[in-house]
Amino acid sequence: MKPQLSYPDLVKAFTRFRDAEPEPKGELVHDSAFTLLVAVVLSAQATDRGVNKATEPLFAAARTPEAMLALGEEGIAEHIKSIGLFRNKAKNVSKLSRILVEEYGGEVPSSRAALVALPGVGRKTANVVLNSWFKMPAQAVDTHIFRVGNRTGIAIGKDVIAVERAIEDHVPAEFQLHAHHWLILHGRYTCTARNPKCGACVLGDLCCNEGKTA
DNA sequence: ATCCCGAGGG
DNA sequence: CCCTCTGGAT
Known part of the structure; x- marks a missing residue:
């Protein structure tokens, strides 16, 4: 070693x-915890350029959990087909949006436990949100x-x-x-x-x- | 350990 | 062609 x-x-x-x-x-500056969260979920095994290409049309169509929910899994998938693992990611973003609306009043929770409980959100994604948005170490x-x-x-x-x-x-x-x-x-x-x-x-x-x- | 899974680089 | 890309769930 x-x-x-x-x-x-x-x-x-x-x-x-x-x-x-x-x-x-040089990194994308996100105007909300939600768009940051979604972008990071989409970034799994994808290049930053690929993520930017996918989030552009996606966020043009929906920037909040409520709007994302209305867009639906198929609608989400349509916008992010250019990145890998897009079916899983569309499903996760859809389910995750529903949970935010139904259980967190449309807000992104600020605890690691709550974040990790969301579909498609693991320790790495949770830590990015905690650090980058909530300014936690x-x-x-x-x-x-x-x-x-x-x-x-x-x-x-x-x-x-x-x-x-x-x-x-x-x-x-x-x-x-x-x-x-x-x-x-x-x-x-x-x-x-x-x-x-x-x-x-x-x-x-x-x-x-x-x-x-x- | 395996699957998911498209785009770009070398 | 093969490898890598801001992983997560099973």
């Missing part, structure tokens, strides 16, 4: 991330963060929960809020799954992998 980076190295690493991308922009570990954390030594863990805990335990407090965003961007554009661009990586010598591309 690779070495977990030390506290001083993590300070350096996240300082470099912050200098490269100070403000969390929850670390959503997706495929990017799991890979980047383990490859670089920023957050070592054999499974998603372990990496989540590693981030909470090791990433300096002042970087916790935006750690998710920076790690995502790093994984998406530099520390990619197949051909990581180690030559253009701001971590450089800090990375425990040191450009070995594995």
Whole structure:
């Protein structure tokens, strides 16, 4: 198992991330907890571009749980056919909207337990909503963060929960809020799954992998 | 461990 | 062609 980076190295690493991308922009800014929740549910095993392409027509047709419910599972599916797993996602968004209307007065709940109880919402999606919308210190570990954390030594863990805990335990407090965003961007554009661009990586010598591309 | 499942990249 | 993409439910 690779070495977990030390506290001083993590300070350096996240300082470099912050200098490269100070403000969390470049991501879609959602105007409601509901559109954020739906977008994240749709993002499973899909690229951000694919999600944007699907949410554009979907949110043009419905931006609230009530409107989504009226649109119906088939109507939802029609708008999101361009992304993978679209049948499951349409079903989940439809059922999830019904629960929000019937049990939460059309609002998105702010507890992890309530979020995870919604169809199509797992721990990762719940954590994104908690962190990104409710500004709570929850670390959503997706495929990017799991890979980047383990490859670089920023957050070592054999499974998603372990990496989540590693981030909470090791990433300096002042970087916790935006750690998710920076790690995502790093994984998406530099520390990619197949051909990581180690030559253009701001971590450089800090990375425990040191450009070995594995 | 398996299924879901389309688009884009290499 | 094969792999990967901000996973979740069974």
